[in-house]
Amino acid sequence: MSAAASAPQGMFDCRDAYVAALEDMATTDDRIVAVVNDSVGSSKLGKFRDRFPDRLVNVGIAEQNMVSVGAGLANGGKVPFVSGAGCFLTARAMEQIKVDCGYSQANVKLCGISSGVAYGELGATHHSIEDVAWLRAIDKLTVIVPADPWQTDAAIRAAAAHDGPVYVRISRMPVPALDRDDTPFAIGRAETLRDGGDVAIIASGTLVHRAIAAADLLAGEGVAARVVNMATVSPIDAAALAAAAATGAIVTAEEGLAHGGLGGAVAEWCARHAPVPMRMLGFPGFLPTGSADWLMERFGLTASGIAAAVRDVLGQRAAR
Template sequence: MSAAIAPAGLFDCRDAYVRTVEELAVQDDRIVAVVNDSVGSSKLGKFQERFPDRLVNVGIAEQNMVGVGAGLANGGKIPFVSGASCFLSARALEQIKADCAYSHANVKLCGISSGVAYGELGATHHSIEDIAWLRAIDRLTVIVPADPWQTAEAIKAAAAHDGPVYIRISRMPVPELERDDAVFRIGKAERLRPGTDIAIIANGTLVHHAVSAARRLEVDGIAAQVINMATISPMDVEMLAQAAATGAIVTAEEGLAHGGLGGAVAEYCATHSPVRMRMLGFPGFLPTGSAQWLMNRFGLNADGITAAARDLLKVKAR
């Protein structure tokens, strides 16, 4: 698919990804890129021009791509293995498990155009199961950034981290989130809004919708805290405990809620702090349609999050 230009005020997180990888590569000659005939969709064209000897294109062979990345890591390189998340996470799952996680290879797996970004291409190109699959793999760090700033910071953190990391990088345009004294650390969530009545926990493309929902709930007199749970594995259990203390949690994600972020939050709450929950996500295989249509169809927007919170608290809209 051809790259679309993001509307004014919205940003394609792939741009932050490639810009940061290039900056890191200038500083550290161990940084290399491995792709599966995805230079264009990964936006690594400039990287290839600047560092022609540091990009390996294995062709449409995802299992080989991850294996090559593991080999480069064993040779002392820091490979950023970049490909469409639907193929990277599914076709190469065994290599991610055995060659990267089990072997503790220092590979940075970059799932491009995640979620339903390839909406019109149908279920074969939807990547809604990746978090459920990958967070089940031991010793694999899983990060779902929410905006360009967090994407760049996640890439920097991944490069400095010793061990395999999966970073889910969206192509769906999102706004920059408003933050005060922002710091990104693997395994630490960020609270974007305080609140004591309910907690909305989201990541990726749903975070800015969660913030919008909290503003709407404020009109109803509901104080909703918003937590950006960018790191799925390991999770910030201290922040989860504080969220559960509100007595109600809504999770929202661009993927399967059962097994994904929602599942992870529910697992923690069930064993540590039982709480009322609503888990917003996709139910399973999806119809063909634009990304925006799919998100709206299944309530993955500010309206859906607001409605779920009201229903959980049994509050009617004013």
């Protein structure tokens, strides 16, 4: 829970960007509604409830009902944002996500709050590290993992405009606002934050700013690392992957399972189209109890951990 405390200066809780975008859209579009599983507080939707009391449905601790209610609202012409802790939203309601949203192509926006290991000390039951791997396997379900508050805002607006089911993974772990150009966000399009021809680091969510820091460390060693923010995991940006593979080596980094998640998606594409040496950084499975920061450090999901993986993959490439 420690990550939910007030963010350090210069760091941001992406839930704030999520609710600000939702409230702003709701002022001009009466189709926007929120559906929650007794999670008004953790989703930070208190002000939305107060401003639009008839447009927030609280089903209680009933995630399967929550997703089905969202699908029903979508079938009635609404644009529902179904919001709950990522671990419970995806695990408990997987059949409803698959059938009521994916198979039925309902216009539901699933918002996984406090994803990854943000709940820290509450342990594996509250960690949401499998969600991207699970949901990436559902046909025609868009999966977005924003990296900072600007991208969270843009992803929520893009999800609302997209016709079909979308999962947006919203972090509560503090992240900085990234330096970027004025390229607008688009579903299915990656963002190159650093150019480099020696290796590509492909990251998502809370690992993107760490990937940039790793690239800065490596630059001091004469290694030019390309950093790609792959916010949309499904559908994935094939052109960005081709450019990354052209460097000759790839490291992926994510706050979740690499097998099946972003790492799996990149590896699948490379195996089919452009095989290169790879390292996939993520969590190995059920995790010990500890703070989010401790877990990230222990499993190498830090700037130094990413830089070490880059050195390793470059060594492998040199030995070939």
